[in-house]
Amino acid sequence: MSNHSIIRITRELSDLQKSSDLSLAVAxxxxxxxxVKAIIVGPPDTPYEFGFFEFSVRFGKDYPGKAPAVTATTTNGGRCRYNPNIYAGGKVCLSILGTWRGERGEEWSSAQGLESILISIQSLMSSNPYENEPGFETANDEGDKKNQKDYVAKIRHETLRISVIQRLEEYLGISPSGAVQPQVSLMIDDSDGDFDSSEVDREEYDEASVHFDPFKDLCKRRFLWYYDSYLLAISKAKTEVTDGQNFTRMPFECPGNGMDGKFNYTELERRLRLIRKTMDEETERWAAEGLASKKKESGVASNLQRQYEQVVESYKRDKNVTLDIELVDKNPFVWAITYFGRPMTNLDGGLFRIKLFFSPRFPEEQPRARFETQLFHHRIASDGTPCYTAKRAEDVKSHIEAIIEALEEESPPYDPRTLVNPEAAKLFWGSEDDKKMYNRKLRRAVQRSMEE
Structure with missing residues (x-):
């Protein structure tokens, strides 16, 4: 590969990693x-909503003169076709990749790059993916309309089951039944919902690729953000389909390249709640691991202790923000923050207690924040998990600043990927009366914070 190609790819990766786009990540x-591995977080208001879809991207020596080879790897071991243009075997049909016949001007050019490829794939994940099938424009009978609805229904189910639940179970080392699995990185779900410990085809994943999993922490943190949304999607779907109901096979699907199975949202909800419970236990375990790490005088413990002392001193000098920070049980891996609401804002007079839990593997694993003070806010999940993005992952003060910024922002741009409290978000972005109700509920929560 020429130096020009390597420089071009390196620059593209760097630009994507610095991007504020919450939908895409590369490594x-x-x-x-x-x-390269890439992950696309399913777009809101589609059946792919907040799913984690992974792709492998292989650049040839002639890049950017020729498009890279792109393979979908979130396929349940080659069993699930998520889209008319994303096959169960991993093929991604796009004109810019040269894998589909496109109109003139839609083919690959060296002006395009990795980001444009990922955005093109993301555009396939629409609210009506059935329309991606060639000939859709001429199919408008009642049967076709029913197929569109049925297709959306089963994609939503499999998005939750495979791209979210199965992925998190593998990360946490638990099976669908709740048993601890000694080796889970290659386990796949049977399409009927039973668990199968057979291995993924070695031709699809080489050993090095399997063990390089750069998105584990990202998916765990996003799971906490979107947990309420997943539960809401399940609750809604339960009113539309029944457990045990078979998926409808689409006209363009065939054995080995389709999406077969049965609905079982009751089971998905149980597994989702078990993942959440296991995640909470993992977060609490960090505290004990951290104390052991402190006794060993590890580099991470020393780094967090030093950062704690620097952050405390910094906020003592900062007259614009009032907060207290202390270590819980003198443990540098658990920070207790008390933030005082800024005057002349909706938070004025409030007293908000936040805990920051750090992993012994920080900053590879990012801290997990939790509001212990209940607060009705579109950027804070019902369990107290705030949605924020730190500018500098390794800098604890950057995390604290990002949390406060998310909390205080009064006129944020609309971004449904940051709305982790569905009830609060619906009011905040609703009518004038809805916004008034949101402000009333927020103020009541602020007043309660002073009484606790």
Whole structure:
């Protein structure tokens, strides 16, 4: 590969990693920029909503003169076709990739790049993916309309089951039944909902690729953000389909390249709640692991202790923000923050207690924040998990600043990927009367914070 290609790929990766786009993430091993992993978070208001869809991208020596090879890897071991243009075997049919016949001007050019490829794939994940099938424009009978609805229904189910639930179970080392699995990275779900410990085809995943999993922490943090949305999607779907009901096979699907199975939202909800419980236990376990790490005088413990002392001193000098910070049980891996609401805002007079839990593997694993003071806010989930993005992952003060910024922002741009409290978001972005109700509920929560 020429130096020009390597420089181009490296720049594209850097630009994407610095981007504020919450939908896309990319990573590669330092020694091999030609082999990239990418993840697309399913767009809101589609059956793919907040799913985690992974792709492998392999750049040839002639890039950017020729498009890279892109393979979908979130396929349940080659069993699930998520879209008319995303096959169960991993093929992604797009004109810019040269894998589909496109109109003139839609083919690949060196002006395009990794970001444009990922955005093109993301555009396939629409509210009506059935329309991606060729010939859709001429099919308007009643049967076709029913197929569109049925297709959306089963994609929503499999998005939750495979891209969210199965992925998190693998990360946490639990099976659908709740048993601890000693080796889970290659386990796949049977399409009927039973668990199968057979291995993924080695031709699809080489060993190095399997063990390089750069999105584990990202998916865990996003799971906490979107947990309420997942439960809401299940609650809604339960009114539309029944457990045990078979998926409808689409006209363009065939054995080995389709999406077969049965609905079982009751089981998905149970598994989702078990994941959440296991995640909470993992967060609490960090505290004990942290104390052991402190006794060993590990580098992470020393780093967090030093950052704690620096952050405390910094906020003592900052007259614009009033907050207290202390270590819980003198443990540098658990910070207790008390934030005082800024005057002349909806938070004026409030007293908000927040805990920051740090992993012994910080900053590879990012801290998990939790509001212990109940607050009705579109950026704070019902369990107290705030949705924020730190500018500098390794800098604790950057995390605290991002949390406060998310809390105080009065006129944020609309971004449904940051709305982690569905009830509060519906009011905040609703009518004038809805917004008044939101402000009343927020103020009541602020007043209660002073009474606790």
């Amino acid at each position: 590669c091993r330092d020694v091999d920029v030609r082999n």
